[in-house]
Amino acid sequence: MANNLVELNIEEVFSNNTYAIPIYQRNYAWKEAQIKQLVQDVYDYAKYDKTTTQKYYIGSLVVFERKTEDGIVYETIDGQQRLTTLNILFSVLKNEFDIHINNYKTNLHFDSRPMSSYTLEHLYNKTKKEDVNKSEKKLNVRITDAYTIAKKELNKIKKANHLEQFVNYLKANVIILRVPVPKDTDLNHYFEIMNNRGEQLEKHEVLKAKMLKVFSKEKKESHVFNTIWEASANMEKYVQHGFNTEVRTALFGKDWNHFEAEVFEDVITSFSTKIKVDNTALTIEALLKDKQQIEINKEEEDDAPERFNSVINFSNFLLHILRILVNSNPNYELLSEDEKNIPLDDKRLMETFDFFLNVEDKNKKKTFVKDFAFLLLKGKHYYDKYIIKRNLKDDKWSLKYLKVEYYNKKASHQYINSLDTNNKSILMLLSMFHVSAPTLIYKHWLNAALNYVLDDGKDRIDGEDYICYLEDLSDAYLYDRFLAKQENDYFNIIYINDAYSTANMDDLDKSKLNQGTSVENFVFNRLDYLLWKQDQEKENKQFSDFSFSFRTSVEHYYPQNPMEGQERLDTSALDSFGNLCLISRNKNSKLSNYMPTAKKEHYAKRGSIESIKQQIMMQEKHWQEIEIEQHAEKMTKILLTTRK
Incomplete structure (x- = not known):
């Protein structure tokens, strides 16, 4: 088997090769954290590599060479999650960014899951205007979610003017090792062994x-x-x-x-x-x-x-x-x-x-x-x-x-x-940062917090000082990175600027708040923290039970595609910060086309708070362009409040 190992760059993986996911494999299971990490890993290597020759190995494909009338089909025993995600990624590049990979077409099907196979084909052939999460077709939700997540991540890379560099590096320098098993292998037994093998040395x-x-x-x-x-x-x-x-x-x-x-x-x-x-x-x-x-x-x-x-x-x-x-x-x-x-x-x-x-x-x-x-x-x-x-x-x-x-x-x-009386506030700040960065390798907030508490100059950790540090870090995240015209590196924010914002407040790119689903999750989480903090200073608290969770879907409160007979708003109003909030992905997919009144009724029955910003939006009796504009102005003012 080792003698037949083939080292392929990603363009070669997708050129004139066909892969099948056999019946004994589970369905596609990657979520936001894994998809974002794959994209960001490649992006980091693409930016880091100045010579355009460094290879980045993203794993292996263990395959069985299945001979058919049309040629060899590679039955994928190990590596299907990565392979499926790459198929989705290339469909996004083709449909959303007009970037075509040489000889690429959907090269993967599922032997026992026709809906998954159909979804991949549908994604490849979709129009640019179609929202796959609101399609009338019956599609695999996990795969359509992956498409949306990949699109959002690639949009960020495009806005940084690195998309061409990313794609070129992905095609030529990202490497998969394709490993065929011997022809007489009992595939069911081999798969069972792989999934029950002893713990390997880490x-x-x-x-x-x-x-x-x-x-x-x-x-x-x-x-x-x-x-x-x-x-x-x-x-x-x-x-x-x-x-x-x-x-x-x-x-x-x-x-x-x-x-x-x-x-x-x-x-x-x-x-x-x-x-x-x-x-x-x-x-x-x-x-x-x-x-x-x-x-x-x-x-x-x-x-x-x-x-x-x-x-x-x-x-x-x-x-x-x-x-x-x-x-x-x-x-x-x-x-x-x-x-x-x-x-x-x-x-x-x-x-x-x-x-x-x-x-x-x-x-x-x-x-x-x-x-x-x-x-x-x-x-x-x-x-x-x-x-x-x-x-x-x-x-x-x-x-x-x-x-x-x-x-x-x-x-x-x-x-x-x-930390005694400050414990709740620090817990809220830390969880705000944590849920905003689901992938492990981008938890720079954790590095900053650890660096702060390990500072040799501290005899003990003072709760008020810890809050000030984390709020300063939150300011720097917002002003020096997410709303900056030119993003500052996390390392510089933490170790050069001591988590203190150096941005000119009059020179922010506030248009980044009005970009619909492309608005960063951190922006919404920071706002919810500030709204929670304001609420705690009131006698009659409304949001004491609020806590941060992994909400990853930006919702248009007034829907982009309202049901028949309902008024359609202008895109500028729909994508305005005033019409957006962050909720869990499954709730957004269920309620996406509902009008604000129907959404209020749905949440009223459950009584749980997913987003403080959303709760404030739902307090409005009517929700049209005037309310959206007023809410945007009010929320932006709170969002841009600094500790200084």
């Missing part, structure tokens, strides 16, 4: 083994590093649970809540001098042989249930810590700005760390690993305490620290609000 585990090599002759340092890593790797639990009682007390105090260490050597002194570790279990080979050989603390496991969901995974967390390290530690002040601008893409995890691990100076390498290990431990503790999680018990956002009290020598775990 990149961060290989990275750990590489970093441990610097301590090859130092048993205690190896043990301490390994324990820090394993304690931090479980993003669903507070880091204190990764240490035994003696070490935990030394590191975090009897209440588990005070971290006093200042350097890696301070952490080492917290460990017993009697350490027995078999260093052979810390090699890559041993990890591959048996991942469970590594010593992981199991003490009090029953007292440490996984009751929280993290907003990020461990591989991405490592990159956040690295970026903060090289921008805050004097040992790295000679690095260039480009070298300090660590990418937050975990697909580049190894190459990013290799820059620091491949230096010839062994002392520099060891210093780096010690600096990183210390900040990893401190960073995970502060992450647990000052960054939101999702509480699995009530499915709400949580901002709490872990504290232990002892009754009759028995430990009692308590989760307490991290």
Whole structure:
């Protein structure tokens, strides 16, 4: 099989090749986060590559070569989600941007899902005016949603004048490895094996083994590093649970809540001098042989249930810590700005760390690993305490620290609000940022927040100061990026400008607010936060129960395509900020053609608040161009309110 492996650029994948999704495969399942990440990954590489020769590998297609009368059809065993998304992407380029790929036509069909096959064909042949989410045809909703999401992302790239660069790079430099299985393969059995295969070694585990090599002759340092890593790797639990009682007390105090260490050597002194570790279990080979050989603390496991969901995974967390390290530690002040601008893409995890691990100076390498290990431990503790999680018990956002009290020598775990009276406001700000950036690699807000709470100049985190920082960051996001005529880079916003807006308020591109479904989700979430904040200052609060969720669909409150007999408004009024709000995609697809009165009745029966802006819109008795204009003026004034 390896001898038949074919390396194809995307244009070659779609030139004179036909693919089939067999009956044993699930249906298309990608959502906004995966689609946006695919587009943004390619876009980042396209902008980053100055030579136009760097290849970007986006995975493999495992196929069976099915011979038919019309030639070979590649039965796709693995990689169908990516392949389907690329088909959708090329249809968007053809229909919405008049960009045609050589020899491209829809080259994918589903053996057992005629609606999915028909939807792909329909998308390819649709007219530019047709809104696929409101089609009279019976279409696969997940695929039409993907079309809309891809269109929105490509519109952003076009507005940045990078669409041609993006397409050229996508066609020529984005690579898929097509791997055919042997002709006598039992495909059902092979597919079953692929979906039930044992857990593979992850990149961060290989990275750990590489970093441990610097301590090859130092048993205690190896043990301490390994324990820090394993304690931090479980993003669903507070880091204190990764240490035994003696070490935990030394590191975090009897209440588990005070971290006093200042350097890696301070952490080492917290460990017993009697350490027995078999260093052979810390090699890559041993990890591959048996991942469970590594010593992981199991003490009090029953007292440490996984009751929280993290907003990020461990591989991405490592990159956040690295970026903060090289921008805050004097040992790295000679690095260039480009070298300090660590990418937050975990697909580049190894190459990013290799820059620091491949230096010839062994002392520099060891210093780096010690600096990183210390900040990893401190960073995970502060992450647990000052960054939101999702509480699995009530499915709400949580901002709490872990504290232990002892009754009759028995430990009692308590989760307490991290910042007293300011806790709710900070929770709202953090969740506002989080839901606005669903893809992991673009959670720059998280990097900013972690950088703030880890600032060595702070004796403690003051709630009012934290709110001010996050509101300043929100201002910078809006003025220096989303409404700026020339977008500022997130790295510059955080590390050069200290999350403080440098924009000239009289030089904003406010037309970006009146672009219908192309208006950024962050804009609506920021406005809802400011409306919530205003409401909290009133005696009779209306929106106390509001919380941020992953709303991803921009709704035209007065519909673009009203039902027969209803007045059609001018496009400028329809796409005005006054007529827009952010709601969940499924509700928008159900109610999209309803008139405002019918929408009000629908939401009144349910009593839940999806959007504060929408709630205010629904308080109007009538909704025509005059109300839209007045609402736009009022909401824009609030939106452009700064903390300064």
